[in-house]
Amino acid sequence: MILKYGDSFFDLDPARFNQSQVLALKQYLADKSPIELIKAAFESCTKEFGKFIPGERVVIVTSDVTRYSGSELYLPMLVDKLNSIGIKDSDITIIIALGIHRKQTETEHKKIVGSLYGRISVIDHDCDDTDNLIPLGKTSGGVDISVNRKIVEADRVILTGAIGFHYFAGFGGGRKSIVPGVASRRTCMESHFAVLNPGTRKGKNSKAVTGNLDENPVHQAMVEGCSMINPDLLINTVITPDKNIIACFAGDWRKAH
Numbered sequence: 001m002i003l004k005y006g007d008s009f010f011d012l013d014p015a016r017f018n019q020s021q022v023l024a025l026k027q028y029l030a031d032k033s034p035i036e037l038i039k040a041a042f043e044s045c046t047k048e049f050g051k052f053i054p055g056e057r058v059v060i061v062t063s064d065v066t067r068y069s070g071s072e073l074y075l076p077m078l079v080d081k082l083n084s085i086g087i088k089d090s091d092i093t094i095i096i097a098l099g100i101h102r103k104q105t106e107t108e109h110k111k112i113v114g115s116l117y118g119r120i121s122v123i124d125h126d127c128d129d130t131d132n133l134i135p136l137g138k139t140s141g142g143v144d145i146s147v148n149r150k151i152v153e154a155d156r157v158i159l160t161g162a163i164g165f166h167y168f169a170g171f172g173g174g175r176k177s178i179v180p181g182v183a184s185r186r187t188c189m190e191s192h193f194a195v196l197n198p199g200t201r202k203g204k205n206s207k208a209v210t211g212n213l214d215e216n217p218v219h220q221a222m223v224e225g226c227s228m229i230n231p232d233l234l235i236n237t238v239i240t241p242d243k244n245i246i247a248c249f250a251g252d253w254r255k256a257h
Contacts, residue, residue, distance in 0.1 A: 004241075025241060034245035038074045041235065041250035042081055048233045048251055054086030056155035060094045061177045061231075064101055065108045069162035070237045070245045072114030078158070078235065079116060093150060094122045097161070097181025100188050123150075127185040139224035141217060143191050146184040147229065157231040159253055162239050168195045168208040169218045173236045174257030179225035191221040226253065 001022060003012040014022065030037060042049075052058070060078065062071045079092060094113060096104055103124045110117045125148050126132070132149040139145060151157055161181075163173035180188035194217040195208040207215045234256045238247035249256045 028240065028246055030244075030246040034070060034073055034248075035077075037245055037248040038077055038235075038237075041248040042077070045233065045251040045256075049081065049085065051232060052082065052085050052087060052156055054088075056087060056091065057153070058082060058087055058092050058156045058158065059150055059154040060092065060158045060160060061097050061151070061182060062094060062112060063161040063177075063181075064096050064098050064104055065111060066101060067162060067172065068239060068243050069160065070239065070243075071112050071160060073245070074160065074235060074237065074248070075113050076115045078160070079120060089120055092120050093154075094120055095148060095150060095182055096122065096124045097177050098125045098127070099180035099183070100127050100185055125182045127180075127183065127188060130184075133184045136225075136228040139221050141194055141221055141224075143194065143221045143225065144184075144186055145179065145225040145228055146187050147178060147225075148182040151178070151182050151229060156233075157229055158233045158235065159231045160235045161237075163236045163249070163257065164239065165210050167210050168192075168204070169222065170209070170211060170213040170216045171219075171257075174234060174253060175219075175222040175226035177226075178229055178231070179222045183225065187225065191218065191225065194218045194221045223254075 001012045001014055003010045062075060063069050082092060096112065109122050113122055133146045134149050134152045135146045137145055159177040161173050161177050163171055166172045169176065179191050195204055197203050197205050205217050208218050213219045231253045234253040235250045236257060237245045240246055
């Protein structure tokens with residue numbers, strides 16, 4: 001049996017164990033191609049695109065290589081859509097939502113933005129660059145929210161990424177592009193610490209679990225932080241384990257997610 005581990009694979013012999021069972025995911029095939037799914041998602045949010053005006057500065061937030069989302073497919077399509085509205089390449093910036101992750105290499109940038117590499121400005125978020133972090137306030141749970149200056153100063157902000165299970169935020173995608181994606185280190189850490197029970201701050205909150213958003217304190221902190229920016233558009237994919245796009249959602253950053 002082949003066991004996947006990160007980007008590697010290892011041989012595993014179940015016969016070595018007294019009791020063993022192989023659990024396999026049921027394969028899901030989309031009825032449309034990834035390009036068709038992305039196009040359909042774009043067509044579903046003409047209201048949001050209709051607010052964009054030529055000459056506006058647009059920032060697109062997208063995930064780093066640890067969160068594959070099919071960005072090399074949808075980002076070029078998104079930029080083409082913005083061009084058709086009258087927004088020039090020079091008015092578009094792509095920010096890689098690193099959170100507290102390391103900076104990306106040139107090869108990784110190429111992998112993330114695909115054919116846009118060398119055409120559109122691409123920058124890595126830096127959670128420790130205090131000169132370029134703007135404080136926005138506190139959440140109801142007391143989390144200090146500071147985010148990348150370019151996000152705050154942009155005329156339009158578009159969030160992109162993938163929706164998947166997250167072990168304490170419930171689900172990835174959506175609001176996570178802002179917090180922790182383009183937030184300060186302090187904001188990243190405080191929003192993650194919301195996983196702990198209030199008061200004693202000991203033990204994990206029972207609502208901060210995989211697949212749950214209801215009363216999830218981590219999710220709530222991220223939503224409140226994201227609402228301080230109130231992005232103009234969300235584009236999120238759903239990805240299979242073998243990195244195929246099987247769904248794409250676009251529109252209001254809360255509803256689409």
